[in-house]
Amino acid sequence: MDDYVEYVTARLPALHRLAYVLSGDAHRADDLVQQTITTLYVKWAKVRRAEHLDRYVRSMLVNTFIDERRLAWSRVRLFAAPPERISPEDDRDERTAVRQALARVPRRQQAVLVLRFFYDLPVAEVAEILGVAEGTVKSQTAHGLAALRRLLGEQTVAVLTEER
Numbered sequence: 086m087d088d089y090v091e092y093v094t095a096r097l098p099a100l101h102r103l104a105y106v107l108s109g110d111a112h113r114a115d116d117l118v119q120q121t122i123t124t125l126y127v128k129w130a131k132v133r134r135a136e137h138l139d140r141y142v143r144s145m146l147v148n149t150f151i152d153e154r155r156l157a158w159s160r161v162r163l164f165a166a167p168p169e170r171i172s173p174e175d176d177r178d179e180r181t182a183v184r185q186a187l188a189r190v191p192r193r194q195q196a197v198l199v200l201r202f203f204y205d206l207p208v209a210e211v212a213e214i215l216g217v218a219e220g221t222v223k224s225q226t227a228h229g230l231a232a233l234r235r236l237l238g239e240q241t242v243a244v245l246t247e248e249r
Contacts, residue, residue: 089129093122096139100146106199107150109184117153121146144214147200151192151215186236194229197222 100121104114124145125132135141187195193215200211201222208226212219 086129088133089126092133092138093125096142097122099139100142103143103146103199103204104150106203107147107195109188117146117149120149124149140210140214144216147196147214148216151196182237183233186233189236190229190232194225194232197225198229198233201226 097118100118101114104117104121105111108114108117121142125142132138132141187198190198196215197211200206200214201208206214208219208222212222215222217225
């Protein structure tokens with residue numbers, strides 16, 4: 086199990102970043118990562134031989150994020166709204182608006198948009214991670230961008246997709 090500990094220790098920051106971008110909440114990100122590495126531990130003997138281990142683990146995390154809405158406890162909230170965060174950066178308002186809009190997009194579309202635009206992954210890799218056809222990734226991207234356009238306005242989405 087030393088190789089498991091070594092792998093998880095090395096990949097923990099990247100997993101947490103992905104979970105945070107998907108969920109928009111540091112505590113939810115911690116929970117997603119914890120659930121993912123726990124599942125990884127249980128399957129480690131088999132999984133460690135995977136050809137693309139990082140891609141496999143990233144898939145586990147994204148699927149955990151997508152599937153968590155089906156669980157009843159995911160609807161339990163301690164607060165009516167998350168506490169406001171203060172960031173010293175100038176683009177805080179824009180990032181907050183994008184994060185809030187992204188949270189209102191269906192989970193699979195969120196995952197596709199995050200993997201395509203925040204992680205700059207090609208359509209084929211996103212399809213493999215999500216276990217869907219490339220056409221599904223393309224349509225989910227189009228639907229997700231259309232939803233963001235409705236929520237944010239055309240200019241903001243255009244800037245986001247051009248920065249890619």
